[in-house]
Amino acid sequence: xxxxxxxxxxxxxxxxxxxxxxxxxxxxxxxxxxxxxxxxxxxxxxxxxxxxxxxxxxxxxxxxxxxxxxxxxxxxxxxxxxxxxxxxxxxxxxxxxxxxxxxxxxxxxxxxxxxxxxxxxxxxxxxxxxxxxxxxxxxxxxxxxxxxxxxxxxxxxxxxxxxxxxxxxxxxxxxxxxxxxxxxxxxxxxxxxxxxxxxxxxxxxxxxxxxxxxxxxxxxxxxxxxxxxxxxxxxxxxxxxxxxxxxxxxxxxxxxxxxxxxxxxxxxxxxxxxxxxxxxxxxxxxxxxxxxxxxxxxxxxxxxxxxxxxxxxxxxxxxxxxxxxxxxxxxxxxxxxxxxxxxxxxxxxxx
Amino acid sequence: xxxxxxxxxxxxxxxxxxxxxxxxxxxxxxxxxxxxxxxxxxxxxxxxxxxxxxxxxxxxxxxxxxxxxxxxxxxxxxxxxxxxxxxxxxxxxxxxxxxxxxxxxxxxxxxxxxxxxxxxxxxxxxxxxxxxxxxxxxxxxxxxxxxxxxxxxxxxxxxxxxxxxxxxxxxxxxxxxxxxxxxxxxxxxxxxxxxx
Numbered sequence: 001x002x003x004x005x006x007x008x009x010x011x012x013x014x015x016x017x018x019x020x021x022x023x024x025x026x027x028x029x030x031x032x033x034x035x036x037x038x039x040x041x042x043x044x045x046x047x048x049x050x051x052x053x054x055x056x057x058x059x060x061x062x063x064x065x066x067x068x069x070x071x072x073x074x075x076x077x078x079x080x081x082x083x084x085x086x087x088x089x090x091x092x093x094x095x096x097x098x099x100x101x102x103x104x105x106x107x108x109x110x111x112x113x114x115x116x117x118x119x120x121x122x123x124x125x126x127x128x129x130x131x132x133x134x135x136x137x138x139x140x141x142x143x144x145x146x147x148x149x150x151x152x153x154x155x156x157x158x159x160x161x162x163x164x165x166x167x168x169x170x171x172x173x174x175x176x177x178x179x180x181x182x183x184x185x186x187x188x189x190x191x192x193x194x195x196x197x198x199x200x201x202x203x204x205x206x207x208x209x210x211x212x213x214x215x216x217x218x219x220x221x222x223x224x225x226x227x228x229x230x231x232x233x234x235x236x237x238x239x240x241x242x243x244x245x246x247x248x249x250x251x252x253x254x255x256x257x258x259x260x261x262x263x264x265x266x267x268x269x270x271x272x273x274x275x276x277x278x279x280x281x282x283x284x285x286x287x288x289x290x291x292x293x294x295x296x297x298x299x300x301x302x303x304x305x306x307x308x309x310x311x312x313x314x315x316x317x318x319x320x321x322x323x324x325x326x327x328x329x330x331x332x333x334x335x336x337x338x339x340x341x342x343x344x345x346x347x348x349x350x351x
Numbered sequence: 352x353x354x355x356x357x358x359x360x361x362x363x364x365x366x367x368x369x370x371x372x373x374x375x376x377x378x379x380x381x382x383x384x385x386x387x388x389x390x391x392x393x394x395x396x397x398x399x400x401x402x403x404x405x406x407x408x409x410x411x412x413x414x415x416x417x418x419x420x421x422x423x424x425x426x427x428x429x430x431x432x433x434x435x436x437x438x439x440x441x442x443x444x445x446x447x448x449x450x451x452x453x454x455x456x457x458x459x460x461x462x463x464x465x466x467x468x469x470x471x472x473x474x475x476x477x478x479x480x481x482x483x484x485x486x487x488x489x490x491x492x493x494x495x496x497x498x499x500x501x502x503x504x505x506x507x508x509x510x511x512x513x514x515x516x517x518x519x520x521x522x523x524x525x526x527x528x529x530x531x532x533x534x535x536x537x538x539x540x541x542x543x544x545x546x547x
Contacts, residue, residue: 041373045383317373318366333359 015107019096022301027257028058034312041316068246076243077134084131085244085251091123092258099265100175101300102275104293113174114162117266118155121221124259125151128230128240131252135243143239147223147230150326154220154227157334161214164338164345165270168193168203178274188273199351206345211271213338215307218263220330222256224311226318229326264307268300275300398461399480401454403494407439407473410447414465414474422458423465426451428505431512439471449495450502456482457490 032047032055039046047054072078097107098116110116125148132144168189169177180194181187190211192200220227231239241252268274275296283291321329384391393399410427427447430436436445465474484490497505 037377040377040381043376043379043382045381045385048385313370313373314366317369337359 015097018101018105019093019107022101023093023096023254023258023261026261027254028062030257030260030308031058031061031253033309034315037309037312038316041313062250065246065250070246070248071243073136073243075136077136080130080134081243082248084127084134085248085255086127087130088124088127088255089251089258091121091127092255092262094120094123095262096258096265098174099262100178100269100274102293102296103175103179105297106175109173109175111171111173114166114172114177114266114270117174117262118159118162121259121262122151122155124255127255131244132240135240137243139236139238140240140242142236143230143232143242146232146236146323147240150223150227150230151221153327153330154217154334157213157217157330157338158221160335160338160342161210161217162270164206164210164342165189167342167346167349168207174269174274178269178276181273182276184280185273185278188271188276190271199348202348203345206341206348207271209337209341210345211267213334213341214267214270215310217330217334218267219311219314220326222259222263222311224260225315226321227326228315228320229323232320260308260311261304264304264311265300267307268303272303393478397478398463398476400456400477400482401459401465402475402477403452403454404473404475405449405452405494405496406437407441407471408449408452408494409439409443409445409471410449411470413468413470417464417468419462419464420458420460422455422460424451424453424455425449426502428502428509431508434505434508439473441471443471448497448502448505450497450505452494453491454494455491457487 035057036046036054047057050056050060072081095117097120098110098113100106100109100113128147128151129144132140132147135141165177166172169180171177171180177189181189182194185191187194190204190207192203192207223230229235231241236242241249244252277295277299281292281295283289283295410425412425412427415421415423415425426449428450430446430448436448438444461476463476466476469475482490495502
């Protein structure tokens with residue numbers, strides 16, 4: 001019994017540690033990238049003072065956040081208030097477990113992969129709502145309500161699009177999905193999947209629509225501009241994290257950036273070949289099989305970061321939507337279109 | 352129904368247009384100037400901190416009179432024979448020792464009025480604009496070449512000279528009584544002397 005427990009512990013650590021080792025440096029990099037991208041799009045230079053080209057800026061920021069006083073206001077519900085940032089981070093961190101980074105590394109190769117990710121990332125809503133409620137602040141509560149309304153609404157088109165992909169792929173397991181898209185770029189699901197037949201070409205436009213819908217609704221799920229009404233600095237100060245300071249605030253921040261990568265990873269796996277290289281592997285060419293796994297990690301992170309960049313690009317391009325526009329976009333456009341799309345894809349797959 | 356698809360089309364196309372604009376800006380030349388490292392070149396007639404080339408100053412006090420906020424303070428002592436005040440760079444002989452020349456930059460309004468009347472062009476605007484201080488007193492710049500002791504010395508010398516002159520005059524006056532009756536012959540020169 002003791003041996004078994006030990007085994008489980010070791011396995012959990014082995015599965016979880018690399019994820020953590022990736023999320024932290026990624027968050028530092030992403031915050032830096034975000035500031036640089038925003039600056040460049042506004043013809044500024046962005047951080048330039050700390051280190052070469054400001055490369056150490058985020059590290060300095062983290063140190064500053066660590067030193068800051070951890071303010072807990074008198075009127076807050078202390079237990080929930082302290083637990084909320086942790087819950088939010090658990091939600092986004094747990095989603096990473098089922099993401100296949102490479103054929104040699106996947107946190108947990110479960111058959112319910114994509115379903116698990118959808119389920120667990122909903123935990124973020126609970127955390128945000130908890131933090132908003134516990135803050136005992138009207139702006140926080142507004143933010144929390146908006147978050148709940150938004151994320152719950154946008155989960156529907158996400159789920160429907162994922163369902164249509166599951167129909168095409170025939171599996172919920174993300175690793176199997178990635179494996180199916182191997183060999184070359186035209187086997188990716190955005191180009192109709194690996195099966196070479198008439199079906200493939202008829203499917204392409206519908207899968208394209210599905211990809212766009214998934215991208216839009218995932219943007220809304222991670223509370224990014226143009227769907228950042230839950231935070232909306234100019235309207236409700238900071239939304240759910242108005243009352244948070246210091247390290248707890250940093251946790252919300254970290255969770256947001258981790259979430260950004262999680263949805264980018266999911267869109268990569270679903271539509272853009274997962275960890276597969278678009279043009280064969282150097283490892284095969286040089287007859288070094290161990291290289292393939294590393295290359296796959298590179299391609300996966302590269303594609304993920306590409307979509308993170310697109311998210312930033314959109315953030316600094318578009319203004320924030322109004323609440324009614326946000327709901328109209330979801331209920332009047334995304335859900336009907338994705339539903340019709342699902343039916344059509346299902347029909348084509350039956351052919 | 353038509354409106355519905357129109358909306359979708361418009362949304363996608365306008366978003367793409369916007370993304371194109373921001374993409375272009377990614378590679379545009381940045382407008383930021385990394386201030387302490389690089390600076391804008393100032394226009395040729397910029398007005399910042401004043402500088403006084405005290406060597407050229409002849410103590411005419413025109414800048415002091417022109418100053419609308421009275422930030423310039425000048426004190427001059429007439430040079431005595433034997434203790435020359437020197438010459439300006441242009442070769443003009445200086446009549447005064449400028450024993451005190453302070454400009455209070457906490458008062459200065461950078462109007463440049465003091466620059467124009469200066470006959471020797473010794474007070475002028477520089478391109479220095481970073482001279483903030485922690486104490487207000489330190490904004491009072493002293494341009495005089497003399498220390499207070501030296502200034503005191505010059506004053507003492509002048510006093511001495513004047514005393515000697517007075518003594519000489521008194522002596523001359525005492526020695527003069529005999530030729531005095533002859534003096535009325537040249538009243539003009541006498542007048543001139545008293546005038547000067």
